[in-house]
Amino acid sequence: MKQLCDKKQMRLWALILGILFLPYAWVLAADNITVGNDTFFSDGSSAVINDIRVVIDGAPDQQESCAAMAKRLIRLHPGDPINEGTIRTTIEALKLSHRFSAIHVDSISESEGETLTFTLTPYRIIKDIRIQGKYPLFERDILNQMTLYPGDPYTRADLSAQTGAIIERYKREGYIGTQVSVKALRDHGDENTVILVDIDKGPHYVLGTLTFEGNRNVSPNALKWRMRVWRAALVPGIGRFSEYRLKKDLDSLLKYYRRKGFADADLSYRIDDPDNSHQVNVTVQIQEGRRYTVVFEGNRRFWNLTLKKDVVIFTDGNRSNIGVRKSVQNMKDRYREAGFLDARIKAEATDVPGNQADIHRLRFVIQEGPKTVVDAVTIAGNQTLSETEIRKQLLTRPPTIFHDGAFVPETLEEDIYAVTTLYMKQGFQERTVDPDVKFSEDNTGAAVSLKINEGPQTKVRSIAINGLTVLPETAARKVLVHKIGDPFGKAALDAEKEAIASLVSEKGYPHATVNASVNYSEDRTQADIAHDIDPGPLVSLGEIFVSGNLRTTEKVIRRELDVQPQSPLSLRSLHDGQRRLRDLDIFHGVSYRTFGLKEKEETVNL
Structure with a gap:
């Protein structure tokens, strides 16, 4: 192994970040950083920087501007000690600029110190996305399926990722074997890229026959008219069959069946292999299940129409009897909120006499029990706050013209919290509010008392x-x-x-x-x-770098941003500037990053 103390040998750190950066997700992973012979002066030597050089591996018209930007982003200076942390921080700054697709760092040891050479490959920016053959979809429909947008950095790996989502979108519209070609063309006169999306939709499926199995209580015609795929097939020449829409139609039919009382209904479909004519024959398989009718017995406090709102089997179904159990719980909650603390509700399903066995009557048998009414609310122990102030916080109170006086334990808990909060706002840090409830023998009345210990007012x-x-x-x-x-x-x-x-x-x-x-x-x-x-250190705003603006001049962006370099950093001003740029409604998105803020640098670039 070569000795790092030898100042004349060349050290190649192979900090090659040939990373095809995603437009908005920038992560510096340790696996992307490799070091030539040893890891950043593991022998304990304290090397310093002698010189920093920037080489732009790009078109001549990019070199001057990219080099100037890179020099401002590199937070290293001659005389600084060099270590892994400073190198990683510098690389992160270059990545956040969204300007460089590859970063290569070389180090040459000289007698005066280390000479660092940053070789940077500029991104090609997506200038425009042109779509051919998009009908019957709109351009916005295609762009919504893509992860690229004008102004994003271009990477070759992104192209292949676009085709799958576009093909799937046309498949939803009923097209067969859609072919999508996504190419990158260099725009004449600059280094930007134009993305060309060429779509060959291919033929589309058409609906052949639509049949139903298992529909004993609803006619086929009634079902067909509720299906969009069938109505579309009535239009000659343009009626495309879409399995995506078929699934939507089945969801609609399921809701229809439930509204008619078939809470156990289940629908599925089968598509026969299409022939050369691209016609598809669809069979909708229906398991209607039992048809429910609902009756209520024993309810005196609430009307049938009111309780029927709590029955969910006609909207959510009744798989594994969950719908019935949820309906019972909803009605219990309604009764409890009305003061019926001991209400009992039981659901019974029975065959309707004289009818088919698959028609069931769902009978909710209700034992309401006594309604508990607040007889009185007494307050004791309050010395600073008046009883009137405290009662204003209470929803638990005896009956009045506009209040039925029902006693609800959960409401009392909320009242205790409200009174406690009132005391806390008045400076009583050690206050306690203890409730006590005494019920009458028949549980029709409840006497509520609140015992308050105010403690000192601070x-x-x-x-x-x-x-x-x-x-x-x-x-x-x-x-x-x-x-x-x-x-x-x-x-x-x-x-x-x-x-x-x-x-x-x-x-x-x-x-x-x-x-x-x-x-x-x-x-x-x-x-x-x-x-x-x-206060911590004073932080100034450093350089402002703008990327992704191809049609809007940087002057307009800086004007709306309304922050100036070398001014004190104001995060609120940055948020306000971002909001103003978004309000222009001419950008797909506006985001910003600050570099150096987390590291508590004195100057933060934007």
């Missing part, structure tokens, strides 16, 4: 903002939720932290952190709040 005595150097303290105090003398709340404290951090971040400190601490008095009636701010 109010804000002082608010300190420490470490704020990037903007006036008055600006930060404007976003505070708490004021001196206000009740203290933890939720308000968290909101203040976020608001202050956002203010500081917009001044060019995206790594700002705010740590909030609270000191309570001995009796916990007063709280001193301190917001300690660490």
